[in-house]
Amino acid sequence: MNLSFFDQFASPYFLGIPLILLSMLFPALLFPTPNNRWITNRLSTIQLWSLHSITKQLMTPLNKKGHKWALILTSLTTLLLTINLLGLLPYTFTPTTQLSMNMALAFPLWLATLLTGLRNQPSISLGHLLPEGTPTPLIPALIMIETTSLLIRPLALGVRLTANLTAGHLLIQLISTATTALLPIMPTVSILTTSILFLLTILEVAVAMIQAYVFVLLLSLYLQENI
Amino acid sequence: MPTALIGTVFESHLRLGFFKKLNGNFLIICSVLHTSRPLHTTQQCLAPLPPLPEKGGEVRYGLIPEEFFQFLYPKTGVTGPYMLGTGLVLYLLSKEIYVINHETVAAACILSVIIYGVKKYGSDVAAFADKLNEEKVAKALAVKNEAIKDLETAIEREKKEQWRVEGRNYLFDAKRNNIAMLLETNYRERLLTVYNEVKKRLDYQVAMQNLKRQKEQDHMIHWVEKNVVQSITPQQQKESIAKCILDLKALSKSAQAAV
Numbered sequence: 001m002n003l004s005f006f007d008q009f010a011s012p013y014f015l016g017i018p019l020i021l022l023s024m025l026f027p028a029l030l031f032p033t034p035n036n037r038w039i040t041n042r043l044s045t046i047q048l049w050s051l052h053s054i055t056k057q058l059m060t061p062l063n064k065k066g067h068k069w070a071l072i073l074t075s076l077t078t079l080l081l082t083i084n085l086l087g088l089l090p091y092t093f094t095p096t097t098q099l100s101m102n103m104a105l106a107f108p109l110w111l112a113t114l115l116t117g118l119r120n121q122p123s124i125s126l127g128h129l130l131p132e133g134t135p136t137p138l139i140p141a142l143i144m145i146e147t148t149s150l151l152i153r154p155l156a157l158g159v160r161l162t163a164n165l166t167a168g169h170l171l172i173q174l175i176s177t178a179t180t181a182l183l184p185i186m187p188t189v190s191i192l193t194t195s196i197l198f199l200l201t202i203l204e205v206a207v208a209m210i211q212a213y214v215f216v217l218l219l220s221l222y223l224q225e226n227i
Numbered sequence: 228m229p230t231a232l233i234g235t236v237f238e239s240h241l242r243l244g245f246f247k248k249l250n251g252n253f254l255i256i257c258s259v260l261h262t263s264r265p266l267h268t269t270q271q272c273l274a275p276l277p278p279l280p281e282k283g284g285e286v287r288y289g290l291i292p293e294e295f296f297q298f299l300y301p302k303t304g305v306t307g308p309y310m311l312g313t314g315l316v317l318y319l320l321s322k323e324i325y326v327i328n329h330e331t332v333a334a335a336c337i338l339s340v341i342i343y344g345v346k347k348y349g350s351d352v353a354a355f356a357d358k359l360n361e362e363k364v365a366k367a368l369a370v371k372n373e374a375i376k377d378l379e380t381a382i383e384r385e386k387k388e389q390w391r392v393e394g395r396n397y398l399f400d401a402k403r404n405n406i407a408m409l410l411e412t413n414y415r416e417r418l419l420t421v422y423n424e425v426k427k428r429l430d431y432q433v434a435m436q437n438l439k440r441q442k443e444q445d446h447m448i449h450w451v452e453k454n455v456v457q458s459i460t461p462q463q464q465k466e467s468i469a470k471c472i473l474d475l476k477a478l479s480k481s482a483q484a485a486v
Binding site: 037038039040041042043045046049088089090091172173176177179180194197198200201202205 | 276279283327328329331332333334336337339340352353356357360363364
């Protein structure tokens with residue numbers, strides 16, 4: 001079928017049935033549930049080890065109260081990582097390219113950290129609005145700047161993920177179109193473009209993993225400030 | 228019970244004409260109702276589970292199980308599955324069921340990256356997973372071995388204690404002899420003391436008797452002398468003195484002659 005550049009970002013439908021929920025939940029099928037055998041097969045061992053590493057990595061800077069967030073942050077990391085990496089396969093739909101999904105993930109979680117901070121330690125939370133050691137005349141301006149910075153965080157979180165993935169996918173599409181178009185005309189340039197595409201694919205794999213990690217890391221940082 | 232609830236919800240939605248609007252949320256409502264049923268929290272069978280197979284199923288080209296090739300072998304030989312694959316691909320391409328577009332190039336790139344990654348790091352990852360399992364098993368084995376070693380040390384110590392118990396008799400004999408000697412010594416000392424005391428008493432008596440006799444003797448001599456001296460009258464005294472002088476003269480004469 002003929003594809004335009006933005007068909008990959010359209011929410012998928014099949015015979016009128018929306019598949020968006022299926023595409024969001026599909027990555028869960030790829031992880032085998034850990035059964036209660038003591039020695040598991042290689043896949044389960046690697047999966048368990050990686051989940052433990054991720055949880056340890058996220059929870060080490062947090063105090064004991066922050067460990068309540070272990071489940072949601074680890075599962076968020078795994079979800080984003082899997083969705084991003086699966087989106088690199090051809091003809092797949094990546095839910096994280098939709099701003100709606102990323103904002104739906106970022107905004108409530110950020111608001112949860114903010115409200116936790118304001119509820120449990122309001123003065124410390126508000127104290128974060130003024131960095132230490134600022135000269136006195138700058139204080140009003142700095143407070144406004146810090147408030148803006150605080151309020152823009154959910155927007156930044158969502159848009160960062162969306163923009164990175166969308167831009168990456170679009171670049172792949174464009175360069176592969178260039179390769180396909182140049183192939184009959186100038187094959188050598190086409191080969192050059194293919195090498196560029198190869199490098200870009202490697203970059204996109206890296207970006208997919210890094211963006212997932214950064215999303216969750218920033219959330220854990222906001223949590224650290226507020227818990 | 229849950230299915231009955233779903234049925235009533237569905238019917239109510241139909242009746243109220245919300246069917247079209249809630250079409251997308253049908254799945255969500257189903258799942259919400261089903262969560263009231265408890266999920267499996269334990270394994271269903273308490274018997275020991277069968278062991279896992281050592282290796283995964285044999286796969287050719289990372290995708291197609293070996294059993295497929297074996298399945299086709301009797302009818303089409305070795306090249307059968309390959310002919311099938313080629314024919315299928317050519318059919319899809321020629322009929323434009325699969326259209327070659329820009330995604331094909333992107334697919335080629337990502338697949339080459341994946342295959343390169345798997346080929347290069349696959350064995351390392353497998354070795355790492357095996358190492359993790361080995362460490363787990365080794366830790367448990369270490370606990371078991373340490374327990375066995377501790378028990379063996381305890382057994383040796385117990386045997387040494389039993390050997391010591393055998394030697395205990397000699398110790399008791401030596402101690403008994405020691406005590407017997409002490410008692411004997413003590414007895415003899417006491418015996419000696421008794422003897423000395425008795426001797427002292429007897430010596431005292433003997434000394435008393437001797438003293439008494441001595442005193443009697445002295446007294447008698449004294450009395451005899453006193454009486455003798457008293458009996459000597461002055462007349463007798465003069466006669467005796469004259470006799471003594473005569474004797475002395477005679478003696479002096481004989482003595483002078485001797486000199």
